Amino acid sequence: MSSVLYDAPGPRARRNTLIGTVIAVALLLVLVVFAFIQLGENGQLDGEKWGPAFNPANQYFVATWSALSTGLINTVVAAALTLVLALAIGTALAVARISSSRAYRWLVVGIIELFRGLPVVITIFLAARVLPEFGISLPPLWYLVIGLTAYNCVIIAEIVRAGVNALPRGQSEAAYAVGLTRFQVLRIILLPQAFRIMLPALISQLVVIVKDTSLGFVIFGFSEFVRTANTVIQFFGGQEGIALPLQMYIAVALVFILINYGLSKLAEYVQRRTARAGRAARKKDAPPPKELTPVGTAGAIV
Amino acid sequence: MDALIAEFPRFVSGFLGTLRLCLFAAIGALLLGTLLAAFRVSPVPPLRWVGTSWVTVFRNSPLVVVLFLFAFGLPQVGVVFPTFGGNAFFWPGVAGLSAYTAAFVCEAVRSGINSVPAGQAEAARAVGLTFQQTLGAVVLPQALRTVVPPLGSVMIAMIKNSAIVGAFGVTGELFSVDGALTAAGYSALSSLGGVAIAYLAITIPAGIGLGWLERKIEVKR
DSSP: OOBTTBOSOOHHHHHHHHHHHHHHHHHHHHHHHHHHHHHHHTTTTOHHHHHHHHOTTSTTHHHHHHHHHHHHHHHHHHHHHHHHHHHHHHHHHHHHHHHSOHHHHHHHHHHHHHHHHSOHHHHHHHHHHHHHHTTOOOOHHHHHHHHHHHHHHHHHHHHHHHHHHTSOHHHHHHHHHTTOOHHHIIIIIIHHHHHHHHHHHHHHHHHHHHHHGGGGGGSTTOOOHHHHHHHHHHHIIIIIOOOOHHHHHHHHHHHHHHHHHHHHHHHHHHHHHHHHHOOSOOOTTOOOOGGGOOTTTTOSOO | OHHHHHTHHHHHHHHHHHHHHHHHHHHHHHHHHHHHHHHHTOSSHHHHHHHHHHHHHHHHSOHHHHHHIIIIIGGGGTOOOOOBTTBTTHHHHHHHHHHHHHHHHHHHHHHHHHHSOHHHHHHHHHTTOOHHHIIIIIIHHHHHHHHHHHHHHHHHHHHHHHHHHHHTTOTTSHHHHHHHHHHTTOOHHHHHHHHHHHHHHHHHHHHHHHHHHHHHHOOOO
16 A cells, blocks of 8 residues: 555554454454344344345335336436536536626626535525426426536536636647637637546536436425335335335435446546547646546545 | 515524534534545555445435435434434434535545655655654645645535435524425515525635635645
8 A cells, every 4th residue: 555654564564554454354343243233123134124125036126126217217317418408508608708708707607606606406496496486387307407407507617617728728829820710719629629638527527416316306296216215115114014214225325326436437437548548638747627636536526 | 585684584593503504514524534534544454445435335325315314214223313402303414414525525635645745755754753743744734735625615515415404304404494484475586595695605705715715725836
């Protein structure tokens, strides 16, 4: 383990590490055993509680997952629509911020700061409750998508701007020199290269979007994944008299972890590839801007 | 916006409720996150596994699911949280928000420690400083400066996420002000608009303050 904190371990350090490992493993085992005893004492290890979500032989398994997958599809659809819309609007905002005159730029910066400062759950709730007041009634899915887009498009706008700023000046100077207009320079020269640099950051933002679709639970009548799980829990609690919130939420969490872990690995892979290919031009010797730091570190935030 | 003016006291108490919730959650998240970061850079492998799994699990699950687990899953295994001023959701909310945010705190602290060039610690050891001296006098002061900006962003994100806890029914929190006002007959635009402004009153100054702090402590390398 190479770290700034330690030298290569000598014999004594290795022995201490070994002793520490043994103690830590023992403590972890005690913890796991205790957790199982606690689960068992509360009757949480029963097959009838885990079966509906985890045991394919269980009589409810197929029905449970066919209900859950309907919810999951809604979640994925909402996330995909949000990504597309946020990408389009975010790019437009970034272009407006980069290319507009100073007086006008304040407006764009204001919009970006405004939506960046609001909790996503508030933007979703605003979409779901305020739009109908103005007589705009949409299918519930769209309230979620609009709310999520409002928040994510400004984040993407910042990512795009960082990507464009990370390009060497020579790129736009050369483009202006051959007589392209400001808009052409952005469209033909800067944005395509910026998107290459941005791709990992965009994929990590997709993780955030997928997680945030679960906030759809504040909207009545939209059955995304988490709300569907709640419905399933209510069904079992009422009809069958089996309380399985613990098991069901663990199943839901596992599905989310699987999807998002896959996406973050993909982002890391793309990051490595673009770094190795080195085709995407970036300012020499300049570290990538904060918004573009790789997923593995502090990365996309919450 | 008429609700904001007419029902100002309610907004103030909701504002304070949000700050109180965030204060508890921030303490929990910072302590737990720092501990997890220490685990993740520890030479003992099992501790590293604990840190890594915690980060993987909590960074990839939605906060909503974490909160559901804390509020409705844990009581099933006999973990019952005390009520807070008659509110059963306060402590599960604080615990869930802390556990979730701790994963992000851990990553911020860890990347801060790793951002200190290895030569710094090597030089410190070469002049004969002990491990404690190396850590306390050389590595941590530098790590702290790189940690502050991402840590600040994590804390601002946590404040925004506290609205999700509010949506769960932590009464006396900003989000729940909206429910009370809607029940009192205000339009969604005026009550939610007021809530939105109240959140902006926290997040925008916090962002500006963070930017100032960032410039002040920036390390020139």
